Amino acid sequence: MPVTAGEALARYLHAQAGTFLRSLRLHSESGADTASVAEAARALRQASRRISGTLHTFRPLLDPAWADGLRGELAWLSATLAQEHACTSRLARLLDALSRLSGASPLPxxxxxxxxxxxxxxxxxxxxxxxxxxxxxxxxxxxxxxxxGSGRRAADGGPGSSAGPRSPADGVEARRATGALTVGAARAGALLERQLTLARTRAHSAALQALGSSRFHAVADAVAVLASELPLGAVAAAPAAETLSxxxxxxxxxxxxxxxxxxxxxxxxxxxxxxxxxxxxxxxxxxxxxxxxxxxxxxxxxxxxxxxxxxxxxxxxxxxxxxxxxxxxxxxxxxxxxxxxxxxxxxxxxxxxxxxxxxxxxxxxxxxxxxxxxxxxxxxxxxxx
Known part of the structure; x- marks a missing residue:
């Protein structure tokens, strides 16, 4: 007997709901292990995005009111959890770029x-x-x-630069040997670190507040129900190949x-x-x-x-x-x-x-x-x- 559209869609959403619940348990059990907490938060975001995106795309096959409500809540959760990671990665990216542009580290x-x-x-x-x-x-x-790196090579007197060749004592090799940032770059890095660390702290507090809120517990309950049953529309009984396509x-x-x-x-x-x-x-x-x-x-x-x-x-x-x-x-x-x-x-x-x-x-x-x-x-x- 051919698989129906509802069965195929339910199989995928059940699997993603299970991933969400396992990640949530790992997050609560990680304690002070920051690496495990970050990994669990990443898995939570991924599962939330997949469930939300699937509910959006295949909305005609589902109960529209239920799908719209859960999709909006999962989008809120994913965006809230993503802020802390975004601030952390953005700071690392900018500090690495400052170091590279200052000649304190080799080009990657x-x-x-x-x-x-x-x-x-x-x-x-x-x-x-x-x-x-x-x-x-x-x-x-x-x-x-x-x-x-075209702009970097031009600034460092490399190929494509109009400044001509420069001796190691005057060029980027000497700066790499010292491994020190220029004064402007060092102060810029300190300013970025203050601003983005503050933003990351606020994002972390917002994520903790969200995970402890009644709104999140309602989302987790809805996903727990989704792990076993899926509210489908009448069209979901049609063959999967035709209806899902x-x-x-x-x-x-x-x-x-x-x-x-x-x-x-x-x-x-x-x-x-x-x-x-x-x-x-x-x-x-x-x-x-x-x-x-x-x-x-x-x-x-x-x-x-x-x-x-x-x-x-x-x-x-x-x-x-x-x-x-x-x-x-x-x-x-x-x-x-x-x-x-x-x-x-x-x-x-x-x-x-x-x-x-x-x-x-x-x-x-x-x-x-x-x-x-x-x-x-x-x-x-x-x-x-």
Whole structure:
């Protein structure tokens, strides 16, 4: 007897609800083990996002009032738990960038999730079973670190710089030997650490308050019920292949329309400085520039979750594209944090200058991620039947 749409959907949601409940138990049992707490919170966020996204995509098959209510509560929980992690990772990203830009640490190799997203050697191994193309050598033309580090090389007198070669005593090698930050960079790092640590503390308090609230306990009770039963509509009794494919196709069409609206033609050219447009404008202008890319990231996530329901044993859909858009989001938010810090009243000119360089560096990371996304998306479209 063929599996019905309700059975297939219930199987997926039951599994995600079980993951949610196990993560919640691990979170409560972790105590002072910060690593276990962070891992449990991450699993809670992932399960919440998957349940919420699935309820959104397959809403026509469910009780609409129940699906909308639980989806909204899970979105609130996921956003609340994500803030502390976001502040922690953003601070680490910015401090690492300051150290790198000051010459206190060597340039990092190409990130693993960005390798293979640009044209590579024909003899190279594929970066991922689901995508074409091989890894790119660090520093090669078109590689992720070459794209993101163009401004750094020019500033350090490397290839592409108009300043000409510089001796080790005067250049970046001498600064790396000392391992010390410049005064402006050190003060900028201290300012960022104060601001983001305060934000992280507030986010941690908000997460603890949320996890102890009656609102969260109501969400946990609803997910516990979801682990065993799912309120379905009448259409859920139809065959799974026919009924589930329509909402999944709708999610895919929305993704394709959002990607078509992106300026992928400009993103195909490295060093086009599109990410620096409106870099010194108001916050609303920056958000308008990044918002379409963030929307594509969310729609890609919904598409992936829908494909997990339809094909539970298949490889992750567009895994590399999702990783690149995550990097894009992280770099854009880090650039915003640097800009906010630069607006702090009465800071020294050297500190403001360091924050401005840091902001430009993160916007170049944004541009590199857009270039990489254009590459992997183009290959995916070519490989699609």
């Amino acid at each position: 190799p190409a990130r693993g999730e960005l390798r293979g997203l640009t044209a590579g050697s024909p003899a190279a191994e594929p970066a991922d079973p689901g995508t074409a193309g091989g890894p790119v050598e660090p520093g090669a033309p078109g590689s992720a670190d070459a794209l993101a 329509l909402p999944a196709e709708t999610a895919e069409r929305r993704l394709l329309e959002a990607v078509a609206a992106l300026p992928l033609g400009r993103a195909a050219h490295p060093y086009n400085a599109e990410a620096l447009v409106n870099g010194l404008a108001t916050a609303s202008a920056g958000e308008a520039q990044d918002a379409p890319w963030h929307q594509v990231r969310l729609l890609l996530r919904l598409h992936r979750y829908a494909q997990e329901v339809l094909y539970p044993d298949a490889d992750p859909v567009l895994r590399h594209a999702g990783l690149v858009l995550d990097r894009h989001r992280d770099a854009a938010e880090a650039a915003t944090a640097a800009a906010v810090a630069a607006r702090t009243p009465r800071i020294a000119p050297a500190t403001a200058y360091a924050l401005g360089v840091l902001h430009a560096d993160q916007r170049h990371e944004v541009e590199a991620a857009r270039f990489a996304f254009q590459q992997v998306w183009h290959r995916t479209a070519v490989a699609a039947p």
